[in-house]
Amino acid sequence: MPAGVPVGVPRQASAPGRVRDWAPKGPLDLGLVLGPLRRGPGDPTFRAMPDGSVWRASRTPAGPGTLRVAARDGTVRGEAWGPGAEWLLEQLPEMLGAADSPEAFEPRHRVVALARHRRPGLRLTRTGLVLESLIPSVLEQKVTTDEAYRAWRLLVRKFGEPAPGPAAGGRLWVMPAPRTWALIPSWEWHRAGVDDKRASTILRAVRVAGRLEEAMRMAPAEAQARLEVLPGIGPWTSAETVQRSHGAADAVSVGDLHLPGIVGWALAGDRTADDAVMLELLEPYAGQGSGQAPGQEGQRHRAARLILLSGRVPPRRAPRMTRGDIGRL
Missing domain, CATH: 3.30.310 (TATA-Binding Protein)
Incomplete structure (x- = not known):
């Protein structure tokens, strides 16, 4: 084998x-x-x-x-x-x-520079598949990661198909096709712990799957705009999607529960930073108009990723997000 x-x-x-x-x-x-x-x-x-x-x-x-x-x-x-x-x-x-340009990145903070030096093999992936990143991102909206991962695992294993080749019948599964997602009964979403709002967002997305995949021919910002036309998809979900599908170096996950505090702490010692403060701190890594060459893509997502890899996170004080389980209601 x-x-x-x-x-x-x-x-x-x-x-x-x-x-x-x-x-x-x-x-x-x-x-x-x-x-x-x-x-x-x-x-x-x-x-x-x-x-x-x-x-x-x-x-x-x-x-x-x-x-x-x-x-x-x-x-x-x-x-x-x-x-x-x-x-x-x-x-x-x-x-x-291969489509990424890490050499174009210029660290503007010591913590970012050190993280880049320690992680020279970091590149941003570009899968070329929108729905593959969109659906699990929707599942991660407003819930704990454990809940979202459980839902993804249960739904893929139950409604997907065994992966072809050596993994057939093993532990690898291909996610369901758009039509299969559309036919999942409401009680199965419930059993997986997915509320009606997230399930409805996924159902709307798979009904226009072809149009969403066409976004691969667009620049990341334009692709985000197309995704956000769908009710239930906002800036956080669209950014999480194009970071993976497009390798978007400037797509910041605005609306994240933890990221603003982590960025604020690493760059300014501010653990209470909100989205506005985070974007202000990341402004040196933005595109045209922030001191970089005209037309050069921004690098705010890369900077945030390096901050996460640096390990500079604020000591935990606030309680974790409450975990829910609608499958038991």
Whole structure:
């Protein structure tokens, strides 16, 4: 069997997949680059293996596909299976940050500069898939991460399909198709702990899935505007989506419960910072009009990501968000 195959994979399903080798320019840390695509430790669409490889199952424009990515001696090897294999291999460089420009980033704070120095392999992924990032982001609205991860895990395992290739019948699953999402009964959303508001937002999104995927041809800000036309999708959800689908370096997660306080604490010692203060502190990393070259994309999301990686977080004083479980009501 291929090295690092997820536990539970049947031996007879280990047929070789299509392969592509790619040499990134500069350092590349697979865990940092692909980590944002993982929705919790039990994400059925994502596995990080002890050998350093990463497995992902995606629903591509060409159909379901499984991708294994491993780095060795400065080269990345992607191996893919299923109808979406060719699409996944074609997308591989951008998924690993080939479209990103980390060298254009200029740290303006010591904590950011140190984090960048310690994490030279950080690049921003660009998956090329909107719905794949939008749906779990909607599930994460106004609830704890544990609740959102549980909902994603339950819904994908129950209504998705086993990933093709070596992971078939194992621990990897492809998320449901748009039509399948649309047909999930109301009581199943309830059992997964998803309230009517979030479920309705997802149902509205999957009904116009084609239009949303067209946003990949748009700049990140324009893509966010298209997403926010749908009721239930605001700036936080659209930013969380395009950060992954587009590799948007300037999309700030405005409306996040914890991020303003973390940024405020790291850059100004202000643990009570709100969105307005956070945006003011991140202004040196914004685009045109903030001292950068005309037309250069802003870098506020990258700066925030580096702050999170720095470990400079305020000591916890406020209680955690109350966890709810509507599935038990």
